[in-house]
Amino acid sequence: MACIVMKFGGTSVGNCELIKNVARHVKTEIDQGNKVVVVVSAMSGITDSLIDYCKQISPMPDICEYDAVIATGEQVTAGLLAIALQELNIPTRSWAGWQIPIKTDGIHGKARVESIITTELEQLMAIGYVSVVAGFQGISSDNRVTTLGRGGSDTSALAIAVAIKADRCDIYTDVDGIYTADPRIVFRARKLNKITYEEMLELASLGAKVLQTRSIEIAMKYLVRVQVLSSFVDSVGTLICNEDEIVEKELVSGVTYNRDEAKITLIGVADCPGVAASIFGPLNDANINVDMIVQNVSDDNIHADVTFTVSKSDLDFAIKVLNKKQKDLNYERLLSDSNVSKISIIGSGMRSHSGVALKMFKTLAEKSINIQVISTSEIKVSVLISEEYTELAIRALHSAYGLDI
Ligand code: ASP
Ligand code: MG
Numbered sequence: 366m367a368c369i370v371m372k373f374g375g376t377s378v379g380n381c382e383l384i385k386n387v388a389r390h391v392k393t394e395i396d397q398g399n400k401v402v403v404v405v406s407a408m409s410g411i412t413d414s415l416i417d418y419c420k421q422i423s424p425m426p427d428i429c430e431y432d433a434v435i436a437t438g439e440q441v442t443a444g445l446l447a448i449a450l451q452e453l454n455i456p457t458r459s460w461a462g463w464q465i466p467i468k469t470d471g472i473h474g475k476a477r478v479e480s481i482i483t484t485e486l487e488q489l490m491a492i493g494y495v496s497v498v499a500g501f502q503g504i505s506s507d508n509r510v511t512t513l514g515r516g517g518s519d520t521s522a523l524a525i526a527v528a529i530k531a532d533r534c535d536i537y538t539d540v541d542g543i544y545t546a547d548p549r550i551v552f553r554a555r556k557l558n559k560i561t562y563e564e565m566l567e568l569a570s571l572g573a574k575v576l577q578t579r580s581i582e583i584a585m586k587y588l589v590r591v592q593v594l595s596s597f598v599d600s601v602g603t604l605i606c607n608e609d610e611i612v613e614k615e616l617v618s619g620v621t622y623n624r625d626e627a628k629i630t631l632i633g634v635a636d637c638p639g640v641a642a643s644i645f646g647p648l649n650d651a652n653i654n655v656d657m658i659v660q661n662v663s664d665d666n667i668h669a670d671v672t673f674t675v676s677k678s679d680l681d682f683a684i685k686v687l688n689k690k691q692k693d694l695n696y697e698r699l700l701s702d703s704n705v706s707k708i709s710i711i712g713s714g715m716r717s718h719s720g721v722a723l724k725m726f727k728t729l730a731e732k733s734i735n736i737q738v739i740s741t742s743e744i745k746v747s748v749l750i751s752e753e754y755t756e757l758a759i760r761a762l763h764s765a766y767g768l769d770i
Contacts, residue, residue, distance in 0.1 A: 366398045366399060366400065367399045367400070367532040367533060368399070368400045368401075368402075368490070368529065368530070368531045368532050369394055369399050369400070369401050369402075369531055369532060369533050369534070369535060370401075370402050370403075370404060370522050370523075370525055370526040370529070370531045370533075370534045370535070371390070371391060371394065371401055371402075371403050371404070371535045371537065372403070372404040372405070372406075372500065372518060372519065372521075372522035372534065372535065372536050372537065373387050373390075373403070373404075373405050373406065373446075373537045373596060374406045374518070374536070374537065374538040374539070375406040375407055375408060375409035375410070375411070375412075376409045376538065376539040377406075377537050377538060377539065377596035377597075378405055378406065378407075378408050378409075378442050378445075378446065379408050379409040379410075380408065381445065383596075384442070384445050384446055384449050385449050385452075386596065387405075387446060387449070387537070387596060388446060388449035388450045388452070388453055388455075389453070390537065390596060391403055391446075391450060391455070391495060392450075392453050392455060395455060395495065400490045400493075401490075401495050402486060402490065402495070402496050402498065402525055402529060402531070403446065403495060403496070403497045403498065404497075404498045404499075404500045404518055404521050404522040404525060405439060405442040405443050405446055405497060405498070405499065405500055405518065406438075406439060406442065406500055406501065406518040407438025407439050407441070407442055407501070408438065408441070408442055411438035411441070412435055412438050412501075412515070415434050415435045415437065415438055416431075416435055418434065419431050419434055419435070428473040428474055429473055429509050429510075431473065431474065432473045432474065432502075432509070432510050432511055432512045433509075433510050435512055436461075436462070436499070436501065436502040436510050436511075436512050438501075439499035439500050439501045439502060439518065440459075440461050440499045440502075442499070443459035443460065443461070443497045443498065443499040444459045446459070446497045447459040447497045450495055450497070455495055456492075456493060456494045456495070457494060457495040457496070457497060458489070458494065458496060458497070459496075459497045459498075459499070460486075460496055460497065460498045460499065461499050461502065462498070462499055462501075462502035462503045462504060462510070462521070463502075463503070463504035463510060465481060465482060465483075465485070465486065465498065466481075466482055466503070466504050467481050467498075467502070467503035467504065467521065467524070467525075468480045468481070468482075468503060468504060468505075468506070469503035469504065469505055469511045469513070470505065470511075471505040471506065471507060471509070471511065472511075473505075473509075473511055473512070474512060474514065475512075475513065475514040476503055476505065476511035476512065476513055476514075477513070477579075478503060478513070478520065478521075478524040480528075481524060481525060481528040483525075483528045483529050486498075486525075486529060487529060490529070498521065498525060500517065500518025500519075500521035500522060501513055501517040501518045501521060502517075502521070503521075513577075513579070514577065514579070515577075516574070516576070516577035517577055517579075518577075519536060519576045519577040519579075519580035520577050520579045520580040520583065522534055522536065522580065523580040523581075523583040523584050523589060523591070524583060526584075526589050527583060527587045527589060531589065532590070533589070533590045533591070533592060534584070534589050534590070534591045534592070535591075535592045535594060535602075536575075536576060536591060536592065536593045536594070537594060537595065537596040538575060538593065538594075538595065538596070539595060539596075539597060540575065540593075540595060541556065541594060541595035541597075541598055541600050541602055542556040542557065542593050542594065542595075542600075542601075542602040542603035543556070543557050543560050543565065543568065543575060543593055543603040543605075543619075544556055544557065544619070545557060545618065545619050545620065545763065545768040546619060546620045546621065546759055546763050546768070547621070547622070547759070550622075550755075550756050550759050550760065551620075551759060551760055551763045551769075553763070553764075553768075553769035553770045554763065554768070554769075554770075555768065555769075555770045556603060557603050557618060557619070558601070558603065558604065559603065559604045559605075559606055559610065559611045560603055560604075560605055560606075560611075560618060560619075561605070561606065561607065561608045561611060561713050562581060562584060562585035562605060562606070562607065563585070563608075563713055563744055564618050564619070564711050564712065564713055564744060565581050565605045566578065566581045566582065566585065567709070567711045567742070567744060567745050568619060568621055568711060569581055575593060576591075576593070581605070584605060588607060590604060590605070590606050591604070591605040591606075592604050592605070593605065608713055614712075614713055614714040615712050615714055616712050616714040616715060616718055616721060616766065617710045617711065617712040617714070617715070617721065617766040617768065618711055618712045618713070618714075619710070619711050619712070619768075620708070620709070620710055620711075620759050620762045620763050620766070620768070621708075621709050621711065621759075622706055622707065622708050622709070622755055622758075622759055623706060623707045623709075624677075624706040624752060624755060625676045625677050625678070626656065626657075626674045626675075626676065626677065626705050626706060626707045626749065627674060627675055627676065627677045627679075627680040627701065627702065627703040627705065628672060628673075628674050628701065628702045628703075628705050628737065628738070628749060629672070629673055629674070629675065629680070629683060629684070629687070629699065629700070629701050630670060630671070630672040630699070630700040630701070631644065631670065631671045631672075631687070631694070631696040631698075631699055632670050632696060632697045632698040632699070632700065633668045633669075633670065633696055633697030633698065634668065634669055634670070634671055634694060634695070634696045635667070635668065635669075635695060636663040636665075636666055636667055636668055636669040640669075640671075640694075641660065641671070643690075643693060643694060644671060644687070644690075644694060645658075645673075647686050647687070647689075647690050648675070648683060648686060648687075651682065651683075651686045653675055653679045653682060653683050653686070654675065654676065654679070655673050655674070655675055656673070656674045656675065656676075656707070657672075657673060657674045657707070657738050657740045657747065657749060658671070658672070658673040658740075659671070659672050659673070659738050659739075659740075660672075668697075672737075672738055674705070674707070674738065674749060677703050680701060680703050684699065684701060687699060704751060704752045704753075705737065705749050705750065705751060705752055706749070706750060706751075706752045706755045707747050707748070707749050707750075708747065708748055708750060708755065708758045708759060708762065709745055709746065709747040709748075710725055710745065710746050710762060710766065711744060711745045712744060713744045715743070715744050715745075715746075716743050716744060721746065722741065722746045724765060724766070725746055725748065725762060725765075726748075728761050728762055728765040729748065729750070729758060729761070729762075731761070732754070732757055732758065732761050734750050734751075734754045734757065734758055735750065735751065736748045736749070736750060737749045737750060737751075
C-alpha cells in the first residue's frame, strides 16, 4: 500500500467526460489499496478566461481581487471531480486551498507555500476518503486568497506530497512523459524512463512546460519521487528521481530550446569596476529577467562590450530602461536582435566527461550555424543562435548525441 498524490492538469480535466476518466484513474489506485490525495488544475482555458475577465474590467486589477477571481477555476474542477468520484461510490470531498489551509506568503500572483496543516487530510485518508484539493491556491496570513503563479498546481501537488509524506507524486498531463527533445520537432525523439531532478529543473527553466519549476525544486529538496504520465494513454511515464536511482547515466539526456530570447549588446561601456552592476541594477529594478550574459575582454583596457539576453516581451522595455541610463552608463551604441533562440543540451553525465561541449560546437559548425553567445553550467551547455536555425540545430544535436530512436 502506498500513499500517492495524483495531480491532473488542465487538459486532463478539460470537460466532464474527461473528469469522469480522471475519476476512473483514481479508482484504479484505490482498488489497488493505495491511499490517495488528488490535486486538480482548472479545466483547460479557464484560467486564461478568468484573467481576461479581470483585464476587461481594469487594465491593472487589484492584485488581491485578481487572485480571488483566478483561483476559482480550480475550485470548479475539485467539486466536479468529487461528484464524479461519488458516482463511483468512492467516499470523497473537495477542498479549497484556504480550507486545508495551505498557508502562503502574501506575494499575490506568485505566492510561495509556507506551511500546510495536514491533520484533516490525514484523518480522512486513514478512513479511506479521497480528498480532492484545488491546486494553484492558498491563503495569506492576512486571510486573502493567493495564487502560486501560472502552472502552480504542480507546486500545490508537490507541497502536499511533502506535507503528507507521500511515497510518490504522479503528475498526469497530456504528454506521456519527458522526451529527449520536443517530439513535434524531432520525430525520432524518445521518452526517457528516468531523469534526475537537476536535469528536469534545467529542462523546466529552459521552457519545457511540463512542470512548474518551483515544483521540481520542492521535489529535489525533499526527494519526492515524481512520475509524469498521460491521463489519455496507458503507458509508463517518466520518473523524476535522484541520480543514484539511475544506473546508466546519459551523457546528454535532452536537447531543448527557447525561442523567447532577445539579445542586447552595449558597445563601448567603460571597462572599470561597478559597470556590470550599473547595467543590470536598473534592469532588475524594472523586474526584467536577464538570462545569458557575456562581457568581452577589452583590448584598450578602457572600453568593453556587454551582451545579454532578455525575454522577447521584455526587449522594448529593457531598451527604454537602458536608453534612459545612457548618460550614466556612457555606452557608445546599443544593438538589439529579437531574431534569436537558445539551444541547450542537458545531461548529468556531462559532469564526469569532457568533450561534450566541443561536440555541440562542431555539430553546429557542420551545419554552418553561427554561435552568438555561449553559457554553461555543470550539466548544461546553451548557445544562442539565429532563430531560423532552431529546428535544424535541435535535430542535428539530437542525432550527434545518439538520442535518435
Ligand atoms: N490553472 C493554473 C494555470 O493555468 C494553474 C495550473 O494549471 O497549474 O496556470
Ligand atoms: Mg501545468
